[in-house]
Amino acid sequence: MTADIEFLPQGTVTSPEGFFAGATSAGINERAADKPDLAVLFSEAPCLAAAVFTVTKLKAAPVLLSQQRLKERGKIGAVVVNSGCANAYVGEQGLIDAAGMAALVGKGIGVVPEDVLVASTGVIGTPLPMDKIRASVDKIVLDRDGGHQLAKAIMTTDTQPKEAAVRVKDGNVEFTIGGVAKGSGMIHPDLATLLGFITTDAAVEKDFLQKALKKAVDASFNMISVDGDTSPNDMALVMANGLAGNVPAGVFESALEQLCIYLAKLIAGDGEGATRLIEMTVSGAINTLEARTAARAVVSSALVKAAVYGADPNWGRIMAAVGRSGAEVEESKFDLYIGEIQVVKAGKALPFNEPAVVKLLKGDEVHFGANLNLGSGQATAWGCDLSPEYVTINSQYMT
Amino acid sequence: MTADIEFLPQGTVTSPEGFFAGATSAGINERAADKPDLAVLFSEAPCLAAAVFTVTKLKAAPVLLSQQRLKERGKIGAVVVNSGCANAYVGEQGLIDAAGMAALVGKGIGVVPEDVLVASTGVIGTPLPMDKIRASVDKIVLDRDGGHQLAKAIMTTDTQPKEAAVRVKDGNVEFTIGGVAKGSGMIHPDLATLLGFITTDAAVEKDFLQKALKKAVDASFNMISVDGDTSPNDMALVMANGLAGNVPAGVFESALEQLCIYLAKLIAGDGEGATRLIEMTVSGAINTLEARTAARAVVSSALVKAAVYGADPNWGRIMAAVGRSGAEVEESKFDLYIGEIQVVKAGKALPFNEPAVVKLLKGDEVHFGANLNLGSGQATAWGCDLSPEYVTINSQYMT
Numbered sequence: 010m011t012a013d014i015e016f017l018p019q020g021t022v023t024s025p026e027g028f029f030a031g032a033t034s035a036g037i038n039e040r041a042a043d044k045p046d047l048a049v050l051f052s053e054a055p056c057l058a059a060a061v062f063t064v065t066k067l068k069a070a071p072v073l074l075s076q077q078r079l080k081e082r083g084k085i086g087a088v089v090v091n092s093g094c095a096n097a098y099v100g101e102q103g104l105i106d107a108a109g110m111a112a113l114v115g116k117g118i119g120v121v122p123e124d125v126l127v128a129s130t131g132v133i134g135t136p137l138p139m140d141k142i143r144a145s146v147d148k149i150v151l152d153r154d155g156g157h158q159l160a161k162a163i164m165t166t167d168t169q170p171k172e173a174a175v176r177v178k179d180g181n182v183e184f185t186i187g188g189v190a191k192g193s194g195m196i197h198p199d200l201a202t203l204l205g206f207i208t209t210d211a212a213v214e215k216d217f218l219q220k221a222l223k224k225a226v227d228a229s230f231n232m233i234s235v236d237g238d239t240s241p242n243d244m245a246l247v248m249a250n251g252l253a254g255n256v257p258a259g260v261f262e263s264a265l266e267q268l269c270i271y272l273a274k275l276i277a278g279d280g281e282g283a284t285r286l287i288e289m290t291v292s293g294a295i296n297t298l299e300a301r302t303a304a305r306a307v308v309s310s311a312l313v314k315a316a317v318y319g320a321d322p323n324w325g326r327i328m329a330a331v332g333r334s335g336a337e338v339e340e341s342k343f344d345l346y347i348g349e350i351q352v353v354k355a356g357k358a359l360p361f362n363e364p365a366v367v368k369l370l371k372g373d374e375v376h377f378g379a380n381l382n383l384g385s386g387q388a389t390a391w392g393c394d395l396s397p398e399y400v401t402i403n404s405q406y407m408t
Numbered sequence: 409m410t411a412d413i414e415f416l417p418q419g420t421v422t423s424p425e426g427f428f429a430g431a432t433s434a435g436i437n438e439r440a441a442d443k444p445d446l447a448v449l450f451s452e453a454p455c456l457a458a459a460v461f462t463v464t465k466l467k468a469a470p471v472l473l474s475q476q477r478l479k480e481r482g483k484i485g486a487v488v489v490n491s492g493c494a495n496a497y498v499g500e501q502g503l504i505d506a507a508g509m510a511a512l513v514g515k516g517i518g519v520v521p522e523d524v525l526v527a528s529t530g531v532i533g534t535p536l537p538m539d540k541i542r543a544s545v546d547k548i549v550l551d552r553d554g555g556h557q558l559a560k561a562i563m564t565t566d567t568q569p570k571e572a573a574v575r576v577k578d579g580n581v582e583f584t585i586g587g588v589a590k591g592s593g594m595i596h597p598d599l600a601t602l603l604g605f606i607t608t609d610a611a612v613e614k615d616f617l618q619k620a621l622k623k624a625v626d627a628s629f630n631m632i633s634v635d636g637d638t639s640p641n642d643m644a645l646v647m648a649n650g651l652a653g654n655v656p657a658g659v660f661e662s663a664l665e666q667l668c669i670y671l672a673k674l675i676a677g678d679g680e681g682a683t684r685l686i687e688m689t690v691s692g693a694i695n696t697l698e699a700r701t702a703a704r705a706v707v708s709s710a711l712v713k714a715a716v717y718g719a720d721p722n723w724g725r726i727m728a729a730v731g732r733s734g735a736e737v738e739e740s741k742f743d744l745y746i747g748e749i750q751v752v753k754a755g756k757a758l759p760f761n762e763p764a765v766v767k768l769l770k771g772d773e774v775h776f777g778a779n780l781n782l783g784s785g786q787a788t789a790w791g792c793d794l795s796p797e798y799v800t801i802n803s804q805y806m807t
């Protein structure tokens with residue numbers, strides 16, 4: 010099995026066969042009136058779909074609606090998504106507006122309204138400006154290359170669009186998986202921590218698609234953290250229109266995971282105020298689950314993140330984060346690396362070349378590795394440093 | 409039962425009968441050479457003692473040693489504590505040095521070395537400078553008023569000492585509880601999250617003392633958060649020398665809790681870089697445990713903390729934090745208040761006077777209240793805002 014998985018130049022969510030997208034500036038976010046903020050993703054062939062959603066108990070209306078439709082409908086035809094307003098915590102009006110937005114889009118593109126999913130991101134507690142959406146939805150032009158527009162439309166405090174596509178060749182089989190995501194704030198592990206839309210022209214079964222997505226998300230979007238907060242709106246959706254025919258299960262899973270990890274790293278590295286990406290690999294844990302727990306604790310630690318911002322080789326904070334993570338760990342077996350430089354061996358500090366470590370900490374990507382030397386569990390998590398800019402952004406988000 | 413519980417002016421850990429303390433500048437922290445950093449707390453009568461410790465799996469040497477001694481020894485006579493060096497993650501040398509520090513102190517004051525507990529706080533991964541400690545320990549002068557010195561000696565990035573004492577009168581019974589604490593960074597709920605030393609001249613049984621401490625800590629030190637991180641060194645210790653005779657159990661519990669809450673609020677309000685204290689009360693939860701979970705999620709949220717720093721009335725973040733906390737909550741029953749001003753009723757935003765809310769958010773203490781309207785569980789948690797200063801402090805801690 011030597012499938013060839015290749016990232017496409019300019020790849021995006023509309024790279025797979027049969028997918029179209031478009032966006033417009035509806036003025037939903039009054040402070041960014043020029044930015045596209047309303048977008049549609051459409052497949053010319055109805056799609057099997059699977060998704061993971063935020064696990065919060067107070068979910069936004071679009072999440073509730075999309076969850077229900079995914080459960081009730083056989084296939085879906087489109088997704089409408091807006092930024093600038095989360096349509097969360099506005100009472101029953103939220104569900105009415107979410108359904109209304111889907112209906113407007115469905116009517117325009119000839120898809121049954123109930124086969125349109127909805128996603129929103131932005132300020133919580135403000136009703137959707139339905140008049141603006143009604144006035145703008147017809148301006149959206151669907152295009153085979155429209156994924157780039159969609160990627161821009163879902164951005165909030167993101168500094169750059171996040172999109173990619175992989176083309177897979179395996180013998181005679183050839184298919185594509187594309188995706189866009191937005192992140193930036195309210196990003197935390199163990200949840201569908203973002204808006205992510207993934208498409209494929211592969212033909213797969215629905216149960217398999219759900220399983221493959223869950224597996225890919227566990228290794229990607231669930232392994233990133235920006236600030237430990239979780240949004241009521243988070244969802245990661247995958248749509249499969251089958252136009253490329255059947256594909257080998259293992260190859261599909263592997264390609265989907267690679268794409269999701271690529272997008273997840275883009276989110277982590279573009280966290281609010283971030284100046285560098287942190288990659289933490291834990292090996293030698295009792296099992297994969299514990300490795301994940303430990304790795305996420307490190308990239309979630311405010312103290313580790315602040316130290317990375319200052320290029321401060323305060324490795325004790327990394328060790329402390331692993332220690333409190335809940336994962337099994339024994340001090341006398343603990344090894345720690347900053348980049349390739351070992352700083353702790355069997356629980357004890359090693360003398361290290363401080364200027365060399367500081368130089369590593371000043372790179373765009375900072376790599377930490379801990380070996381717990383207890384088992385074969387391994388996992389990698391991604392995060393970003395904590396800068397004063399994070400505070401500035403989030404102290405003035407609403408006002 | 410109308411016991412009179414009164415906070416003493418200038419109250420401190422040596423306010424109860426028979427307690428002495430003193431401190432000196434041993435130069436353990438080279439960057440703050442003038443600051444006292446080595447202190448002893450001593451009781452002229454041997455003490456029953458109880459403690460709660462950090463729950464991390466990688467505990468610092470002084471925690472391991474003190475835990476063991478509390479278990480093995482009947483009574484203790486003194487505590488030695490240093491700031492500037494955590495004596496954590498330095499291998500077996502840590503235990504040797506912790507025991508060595510206790511022995512030096514025990515010898516000087518005539519207490520069996522094994523009856524001396526040890527606590528440390530400061531940078532992780534550096535061995536204790538035993539030569540400096542050896543050269544300085546004899547300079548410590550124990551004094552009935554020495555609690556103030558001890559309060560200063562345990563400070564690291566704290567901006568002010570944290571100390572208090574309550575005098576309790578209940579009929580013919582009269583006793584005092586005193587305490588000092590340090591906090592500032594690595595402060596997070598559900599753990600013994602700080603160094604806290606509490607003393608009393610009340611005569612109480614050891615099991616009761618442990619139970620009363622746990623109960624008080626659950627309502628105080630476990631309800632504060634500064635940054636979500638947990639130190640390997642955290643401990644809260646209570647010592648009872650019995651000089652004031654027997655006391656009513658309920659009155660003792662109540663006074664201990666009040667003292668701990670007072671100290672906990674001082675820690676939360678003096679979190680690294682903090683400009684204001686956040687108090688979050690959750691009522692109407694299914695039970696007390698769920699109320700605590702929800703309240704702590706709010707004061708731990710980086711986004712809520714950043715919004716408070718900017719006096720940004722972004723109440724959706726408070727609601728989102730409650731929603732993801734894991735506590736049972738129903739959107740249609742959720743009420744939210746900023747100070748006395750209701751901003752959400754039955755899950756829906758109410759129009760509110762924004763300048764009035766912003767004014768409340770600019771106060772030294774910001775109060776949030778959520779009523780889940782599901783049961784009678786109630787709890788209060790305390791935290792602080794997140795300022796750019798937090799990042800500055802923590803990006804340059806070690807270097």
